[in-house]
Amino acid sequence: MEKTLILGLVLFVASIFNTTTDSHSLTVKVADLQNSKGTVLVALYNRDGTIPDEHFKDYYKKKIGEIVDRKTEVTFNNLPQGTYAISILHDENNNGKVDKKFMLPLPKEGVGFSNYDDFGLSNRPNFKKASFNLSKDTVVEVKIIYK
Structure with missing residues (x-):
């Protein structure tokens, strides 16, 4: 009886101090950049209404990827399970913003969004379409x- 009580107490105390959370890594790969100039800004979002984010102010986490042979890869670690979306800028001039073409709303530099192969006025990026569920270590x- 005494051993059972001690064992129960040990298990109870261990459960109190067990702060393990379910966290995951997300690796973002980008290939086929038109050149190796500048860097690649990779922004991670976790709320509806945050994409598009031309000035990169509404992100959850952000990383800068170095370009090697027209490609880059960044990894976000310790992410809680949840819904996320990715926005990417090939920031050729390293100014941290989406530069626009003269008199047009189109970007001068390359951009990308998770779940998008193309975008335009009739297919504007948004969180709902760009989002995906992260429930394990993932590569996107x-x-x-x-344009």
């Missing part, structure tokens, strides 16, 4: 689009 490839 995002296509860069140059």
Whole structure:
């Protein structure tokens, strides 16, 4: 009886101090950049209404990827399970923002979004379409689009 009580107490105390959370890694791969100039800004979002984010102010987490041979890869670690979306900028001039073409709303530099192969006025990026569920360690490839 005494051993059972001690064992129960040990298990109870261990459960109190067990702070293990269910966290995952997300690796984002980008290939086929039109050149190796600048860097690649990879922004991760976890709320509806945050994409598009031309000034990169509403992100959950952000990383800068170095370009090697026209491709890059970044990994976000310790992410809780949840719904996320990715926005990417091939920031050729390293100014941290989406530069626009003269008199047009189109970006000068390459951009990409998770779950998008193309975008335009009739197919504007949004969180709902770009989102995916993260419930395990995951690798996502995002296509860069140059307009």
